[in-house]
Amino acid sequence: MFRATRTEGRGPRQAAAIFQATLDLLMQHGYDGLTIEGVAARSKVNKTTIYRWYPSKDALLAAAMIDREVLEKNTEDTGSLRGDLIAVTHQVIRMLTAVPSGKVATAALGGLERPGLAGLVRMFCAERMESEKPIFDRARQRGELTADVDPAMVIDLLAGAVWYRVLIRQTALESGFAEAIVDTVLSGLPRSS
Amino acid sequence: MFRATRTEGRGPRQAAAIFQATLDLLMQHGYDGLTIEGVAARSKVNKTTIYRWYPSKDALLAAAMIDREVLEKNTEDTGSLRGDLIAVTHQVIRMLTAVPSGKVATAALGGLERPGLAGLVRMFCAERMESEKPIFDRARQRGELTADVDPAMVIDLLAGAVWYRVLIRQTALESGFAEAIVDTVLSGLPRSS
Numbered sequence A, B: 001m002f003r004a005t006r007t008e009g010r011g012p013r014q015a016a017a018i019f020q021a022t023l024d025l026l027m028q029h030g031y032d033g034l035t036i037e038g039v040a041a042r043s044k045v046n047k048t049t050i051y052r053w054y055p056s057k058d059a060l061l062a063a064a065m066i067d068r069e070v071l072e073k074n075t076e077d078t079g080s081l082r083g084d085l086i087a088v089t090h091q092v093i094r095m096l097t098a099v100p101s102g103k104v105a106t107a108a109l110g111g112l113e114r115p116g117l118a119g120l121v122r123m124f125c126a127e128r129m130e131s132e133k134p135i136f137d138r139a140r141q142r143g144e145l146t147a148d149v150d151p152a153m154v155i156d157l158l159a160g161a162v163w164y165r166v167l168i169r170q171t172a173l174e175s176g177f178a179e180a181i182v183d184t185v186l187s188g189l190p191r192s193s
Helices: A015-029 A036-043 A047-053 A057-067 A081-097 A101-110 A115-141 A151-168 A177-187 B015-029 B036-043 B047-053 B057-067 B081-097 B101-110 B115-141 B151-168 B177-187
Strands: none
Touching: A015 A036, A015 A057, A015 A101, A036 A047, A036 A057, A057 A115, A081 A101, A081 A115, A081 A151, A081 A177, A101 A115, A101 A151, A101 B101, A115 A151, A151 A177, A151 B151, A151 B177, A177 B151, A177 B177, B015 B036, B015 B057, B015 B101, B036 B047, B036 B057, B057 B115, B081 B101, B081 B115, B081 B151, B081 B177, B101 B115, B101 B151, B115 B151, B151 B177
């Protein structure tokens, strides 16, 4: 749907400037304040050039977010389900606490009432979820997980805990938070009796 | 800080109309579009009357949200930690999926970049977290939990999973979701070997 056009690949020569202007405007003015006209002015790239590659604001924003590594994806095999889930959780933490991706995420939340951005966020989450499936396939092969465990529920718990803590509760993440939530999801809470 | 003035208690006679107008405007125009002038016009209550009771937009919004049960709190003892946590999770689900509270929550997310609303959301979460502490005290007394378990981490996992699923991923909650995430947090994921 929204295909990524990486700077070095297919795409206008000035892609890097266009993407930077797109994210700058999103962070400064929010989703509603982001326009292709504004991106053209800021990046000094002709509006028609931008429209040729990105037919809509959402297509442009999707390309910019993917290109600028706002949505880092890395599901390398660490050798264990625990290691893989900690790596995924650290990715979410980096995405939400780093500049500019954290600001982009907050700006994206601000646009959830707009169908365009809501669809974009939904699509990114679906794509991320898809890319995380191999983690669960590997875990099943290792005997670390039964077949009936829903990967989406596990990701909702881990990614949700980070989003909720960082963006909603706005409370600092203590070191070891990723490990603590992964261990809870894998092994449950300790009982005293 | 932001003291709630319930309709039946202290507060202007026209509190119900003021609160309804406040939430209507928030849902229709977002946090930025909400003004005390707008509330006065919509509720047909004199602006100075509103200002006398609610010195700021945030104070008014806090009072309206508390009064209109947007933030239902109920931490009655169900007899077990599992039952208590399922009840809390169902509350979060109701809050985010019911009208108008779900729309209010989305509108609140849209204002997280504004210090006023961000502070309000943080305060509500802190208050909620405080009201949920007895659940964990009771669980410790029953021997269901060791003393070192951080209640905030447990709530981050459960409330976070619901927020992430409903508002960020925008995917339907299957029935049994609350029970599934509570059971995972309490007992971990099943291993096949």
